[in-house]
Amino acid sequence: MDLEMGKPVPETQPWSEKFWAGTKQGKLLIQVCKDCKSKIFYPRRFCPECWSGNLDWIEASGKATVLTFSTAYDMVEPKFADELPYTIAYVALKEGIRMMTRIVECKPEDIKFDMEVEVVFHEREGFFLPYFRPVKR
Amino acid sequence: MSKGRIAIIGIGEVPTANRPERTQWDIIYDTCMEAVRDSGLSKNDIEGVISVTPQAQPKIAAELSFGKLPEELGLKGCKDTVSVNAGGASTSNSLRLAEQWINSGVAKTVLVQHVTVHSTVPIPDLINFFAKAGVDLQWEYPYGTTYNIIMGLIANRYMYESGCTPEQMASVVTALRSWAAKDPNSFFYGKDVPSVEKVLASALLNTPLHKRESNVLGDGGCAMVVVSAEDAKKMKRPAAYKLGDSVRYFSGTCVMRDFKKVEEGFRITAKEAMSQAGITKNDISLWNCYLAYPLAHPVVAEWLEVAPPGQGGKYFLEGRMSFGGDIPWSTIGDAPGRGHTGSGVSAACYVETVRQLMGKAGERQVKNCKYVYQNAGGGSGFNNIATIWGKEI
Numbered sequence: 099m100d101l102e103m104g105k106p107v108p109e110t111q112p113w114s115e116k117f118w119a120g121t122k123q124g125k126l127l128i129q130v131c132k133d134c135k136s137k138i139f140y141p142r143r144f145c146p147e148c149w150s151g152n153l154d155w156i157e158a159s160g161k162a163t164v165l166t167f168s169t170a171y172d173m174v175e176p177k178f179a180d181e182l183p184y185t186i187a188y189v190a191l192k193e194g195i196r197m198m199t200r201i202v203e204c205k206p207e208d209i210k211f212d213m214e215v216e217v218v219f220h221e222r223e224g225f226f227l228p229y230f231r232p233v234k235r
Numbered sequence: 236m237s238k239g240r241i242a243i244i245g246i247g248e249v250p251t252a253n254r255p256e257r258t259q260w261d262i263i264y265d266t267c268m269e270a271v272r273d274s275g276l277s278k279n280d281i282e283g284v285i286s287v288t289p290q291a292q293p294k295i296a297a298e299l300s301f302g303k304l305p306e307e308l309g310l311k312g313c314k315d316t317v318s319v320n321a322g323g324a325s326t327s328n329s330l331r332l333a334e335q336w337i338n339s340g341v342a343k344t345v346l347v348q349h350v351t352v353h354s355t356v357p358i359p360d361l362i363n364f365f366a367k368a369g370v371d372l373q374w375e376y377p378y379g380t381t382y383n384i385i386m387g388l389i390a391n392r393y394m395y396e397s398g399c400t401p402e403q404m405a406s407v408v409t410a411l412r413s414w415a416a417k418d419p420n421s422f423f424y425g426k427d428v429p430s431v432e433k434v435l436a437s438a439l440l441n442t443p444l445h446k447r448e449s450n451v452l453g454d455g456g457c458a459m460v461v462v463s464a465e466d467a468k469k470m471k472r473p474a475a476y477k478l479g480d481s482v483r484y485f486s487g488t489c490v491m492r493d494f495k496k497v498e499e500g501f502r503i504t505a506k507e508a509m510s511q512a513g514i515t516k517n518d519i520s521l522w523n524c525y526l527a528y529p530l531a532h533p534v535v536a537e538w539l540e541v542a543p544p545g546q547g548g549k550y551f552l553e554g555r556m557s558f559g560g561d562i563p564w565s566t567i568g569d570a571p572g573r574g575h576t577g578s579g580v581s582a583a584c585y586v587e588t589v590r591q592l593m594g595k596a597g598e599r600q601v602k603n604c605k606y607v608y609q610n611a612g613g614g615s616g617f618n619n620i621a622t623i624w625g626k627e628i
Contacts, residue, residue: 101359109372140374140488166395168387170379170441173449175366178379186384186441188490198375198490206442211395227377 103177107225114141116155121226126158126217128193139195160217162189162230165196169206185209189230203231241334242467242474243589245274245460250420251453251574251583253354259295260307262350262456267308270458275472276344279312281305281460283342285329287349288320290577291356291364304348314342322369323527324613325349326582327620331480333461343462349582350456361452369615371488383449385489385615387441390530392494394443399533401443403548405434407529408447408571410551413558415572417598420583422453422574431552448529453574457586464628473593478606479511479623489615497616501538504621505608512606512623516540519623520604521563521591525584525611527570532556536564539608563601566591581611592626 110118120127129138131145132152144151167187174182185201187209201209202218215230247269249262271278286299296318298304305313315336319329326349333345353361370376370385393399412428415421429447437446467474483500486492509515522541526532533547541562542550550556556564567573567587570580588607590596596604607624 102363106372106377108374108377111373114373140371140491166388166392168384168391168441168444170381170384171439173383173440173446174379174381175362181379184379186378186380186388188388196490198378198380200378211392222377225377 101176105177105222107223108227111141111143113143117141118225120155120157121219121228124219126160126228127155128158128191128195130154130156137193137195139197158191158193161233162191162197162215162217164201164209164211164213164215165190166211167201167209169209187230189215197228200227200229201231202229208232240464240477241330241337241461242464242476243459243461243585244467244470244472244474245270245272245276246457246586246589247271247273248420248457248583248586249455250424251422251455251576253453255352255354257352257454259289259292259350259352262352262454263304263348264308266350266456266458267304267346267348270346270348270460274460275470276460278308278310280344281310281346282312282314283333283336283345284310284313284316285332285345285347286316286318287325287329287347287578287582288318289349289351289579290322290368291353291361292351295350310346320578322578322613323525323581324611324618324620325578326585327611327622330461330477330585334477337461337463343466345461346458347461348456348458349576349579351576351579352454353452353577354454369489369617371490374488375490380489381441382615383444384441386528386530387444389494390443393534397534397545397548399545399548401435402431403533403552404443404530405431405445405448406548406552407532408434410554410557410560411529411532411565411568411572413568414566414599415568417558418567418572419597420455421567421572422451423568423572444530448571450527450570450575453576455574455576455579455583457579457582459586459589468628473595475589475592475607475624475626476628477622478513478625479508480620481505481507481511482618482620484618485616487614487617492616497619498538500619501535501621504610504619505539508608508621508623512625514606514623518606519608521566521588521601521607523584523588523591523607523609524565525569525581525609527575527580529569529571532565532569558599566596566599566601584611585609588624592624
């Protein structure tokens, strides 16, 4: 097998396609259960709380805080080496869900725990990945 | 899962090392024959064979899954064979299956084995495999995450909340390697133990993880012979008796893993396993933790109440978990000390647990080793299995 060098795009499922369609329009969508009112991330075929199939979407505010982060300097896959250094983070959205993302538009040393960030979409082969950047005051 | 249902009465192991001329079947022959001889039984007494599924090695995984081992080794009494795959939790599950086979009458004597040879796997295949295993391909992988980064995310938050310093974190490597230096089956046997300064001077891979805080992939393998506790007692040979087993599932996807739920899972599984064994933490002779990365050890020491809250790193820096310290901890040095054999590190840890309880651990022998806490987890940490093993029922 050869080394896979193309940058990966999300391997979607039928029930997550609306999420990715939203990102193309600059919207961060969250799946919600119309029966038990749960906010669901990542998107599922049925609600993981009550197994209802009565699901819908709301647009998130795009605001979040940095729960934790790690800045990579080396030993990533060769396909990502041209982007080093980059920072991976878990962010907590105001809507109560957690996502993995990249923190961009700031120096790694300026990233802090619990820092307020906002979504910004980065295009890769037709997909718009939700990254986050510091909120400008 | 009840007290004293099974015991391990024989072990076999080869040194962890990158020796491509040593094939997977070389290792299987050597470890299985050594384990059976160590048990005092003969090859035809083995009635069941359970293999820990090797990761990133599809050919040997298929051969083992489809029944070749008993035929290759001429195990004439074998009634059934199977492979078990739960990543790093495979060995725990292999032992549970052995327990079920023994208690249900499928087999009286079960051979559990693991083999991994990374050194002949093409580097692109290894990179492609380990980049994606245990990482969600929709919600994590596209961002460029790695196992190292996942560990960095956990460690950074822990250091932020606890005040654990980089020096304290680095001292975990020193502690684990101090055991490895005394382990003839380790990659680092007889080698210098890196100082805290040396660990911190190594390249920063991703915050807060330095190169010397990551793992070296290696080839290795081991085997264990399992019988009922009753049979082990009758045989009057050194044995490790399983006394407790508790597990909690966390999440398959790293980002979905709630830190508090993981903490509670580690705490409750330890308590439940010790309760089944009828002991408390003060009875534990050895905390044989399998956590894969050194950065996870201080926080787990706190969750297991071996170190007070916020002092896990301090304990390691003081040398309390090092060879010669007062808290015997991960006496093969976990994956950073032994060398990373994929799903096999937990198998090696179980063999060490047995070795310690049998009194065969040489320089690393824990004095009066009576009860061992042995944990394992799979994937990027989807669960924690806590087990208690004892020298006697």
